[in-house]
Amino acid sequence: MNVFDSLGIALTALRANTLRSILTTLGIIIGVASVIVMVAVGTGARSEVDRQIASLGSNMLVVFPGSTRVGGRAGGAGTRLPLSERDMQALREKIPGVVAISGLLQGTGPVVYGNANWTTSLMGIHDQFNEVRDWQVIEGRGFTANEVKTAARVALIGKTVADKLFNGGDPLGATIRVTNVPFQIVGVLDSKGQNSFGRDQDDVVMLPMTAARGRIVGRSKLVNDNVGNVHVKFDPGTDLAEAQAQMENLLRQRRSIKPGTEDDFNVRNLSEFMRARTSALTTMGWLLAATSAISLIVGGIGIMNIMLVSVTERTREIGLRMAVGGRRRDILMQFLVEAVALCLLGGLIGVAIGVATATGVALSAQWPILIAPNAILMALGAAALTGVVFGFFPARRAAHLNPIDALRTE
């Protein structure tokens, strides 16, 4: 008696009770499906977060003016001390490892080209912004230092804006009106897709910091050279935590913050921040893992139950098999294989449902569909193991029947 014989017998037995077999494996189906979904959602979300982290630019710290504390003693938004060109200059000169630095002013406003009119996100930047954020210009060129210094009327536009205004035409060299002022397009930005809040990052027009100031955000009463948030890119070898501390020290000095009082700015590592957000996803992953483990256990108990029923129903058959020469291990194997086959059947249905669900989730979240063959094998392995563990007791009971008693049962 080999495994294939046992499998043949098992399939005959399962086919005899098709509906019962499928209902029995419901727990396994759910368990396996949630394993697949868990792994797919986990890897999909992680790859999405990685993509977003990469889209922020690597080795980067951002300085935001204003306190982190909500309702702290720092004044209202209008009164907080902005960061200035001189602050930026100091950071560039005094902090080791800085490779590129740029301010960022953000606002929204209308852009017009001919009859086309579109409200978009406006950014005021320095010439190094594209380098800091790893945000390439794919057509044309970026801003020069001189253009930023002289408040030149030049602009970079994102893919979405290019599509909206030019509808397939060539935007390079064209003049658009941004908040009613003409700017000449010198470059088109590489596509970045959606950010983690679902906003289209390609729906953007970038202007030189100096040309944007006072146009897209109001001029500050406190400084006349507000640069918004300062993005700083470091050399790959730099210890960012160290750099962050140095930046905080420098800015406290420059802003005359007394020891023991709170910063009125804050320096953030956005990639860390993004990574922290994935921990929520990890928690969800654990929850799903717990669900699958519980489903598999509950499913396993269902399997054990039905296998005990099956052994009882087929006691005479077992007696007969023993009479014609079946050894205990043959009987054990037969019922074990049946339990495993039942679990694998459930496992395959679970894989189908899991793959469908994971695909659905990925499509709606616009993640790449990542269903690892390993996850499928792992899930089927877990199902098979459930069959072995929970099938063993009924199979052993069958194998230890006494042939005469078994033959005599009605």
Next chain:
Amino acid sequence: MDLSSRADEVIAARPSSKPLIEARDVSKIYTVGEQTVRALDGVSLSIQLGEFVAIMGPSGSGKSTMMNLIGALDVPTKGAMELDGRNIATLSSDALADLRNRTIGFVFQQFNLLARTSALRQVMLPLLYAHPRPADAEAMARHRLEQVGLKDRMDHYPSQLSGGQQQRVAIARALVNNPKLLLADEPTGALDSKTSEEIMALFCTLNTEGITVVVVTHEPDVAEYAKRRVLFRDGHVVEDISQPGFMGRAAE
């Protein structure tokens, strides 16, 4: 037929005095609650290779209990039970399974066919458990089904066969391993008298081909086919009549 020559070989291979079945002072005692039931009480019986024995007796006299011991499905409480020269009490459950597989074919009153399994597959069943497994299992099974007259019913399921046909399938299954011994506990108990005669005639033919046949029966008509009759009562053998020269009714 090769079976008879095989039986001759087996006889030649061992001292002719050694019986196929030898029960020496065998008892089987069941304890149910406070009560002890002596299903067999000091039975001695020896059956030679090639015999055709009918075991008779009133209900509860211990016939089935004796058959279980002969068939190595059970071991005696007391006494020695030897089958094919081996004391079954000394064998492991695996060794007993192998012994049953190689030496014995069982035929039951209720046929005991597997549901949803074709006649051919039923008959192949003992070969699945054989060591080594014969390569030509299917051919062997087909041959036995032809022998019991079911050439046209190979692919039929038990539910598609008459009682007599089902019992023939069971007989083919019992024969497929070329056993030395065919054990039948009331094989005709569920059949009408005409079918019973056909089945018994088949047993006679098999016996003339060299297979030892032991049949339990209530019916004197059925016992007529045997060359030797053993009568049980209250767990004892009370009569053991051999009819030398009587070759059974099939030979008339």
